[in-house]
Amino acid sequence: LIKILGSDIEELPRAAVGSLKKIGEPAVELLIKALGDKDKAVRPGAAWTLGEIGDTRALESLIKALEDDYDGVCWRAEEALEMLGHEVE
Secondary structure (H helix, E strand, O other), rough: HHHHHOOOOOOOOHHHHHHHHHHHHHHHHHHHHHHHOOOOOOOOHHHHHHHHOOOHHHHHHHHOOOOOHHHHHHHHHHHHHHHHOOOOO
């Protein structure tokens, strides 16, 4: 679903983010796995959506995503961590 909807490299289309956010907690594990996807178009949207859902199970994976080779992922992971109340230094 993320790959199909995530055609924009910088972020998933707003409708897709909204849909995944509405799924909520059941989508968290799949989104965490998507943070490691080899397709760089998938990872930023996954990070952002995890922040939007607000489930703290994503904290460790989002912290690891700060070291991603693609800057778009790092930026979105930082924003997601801030949404979760985690201070990024």
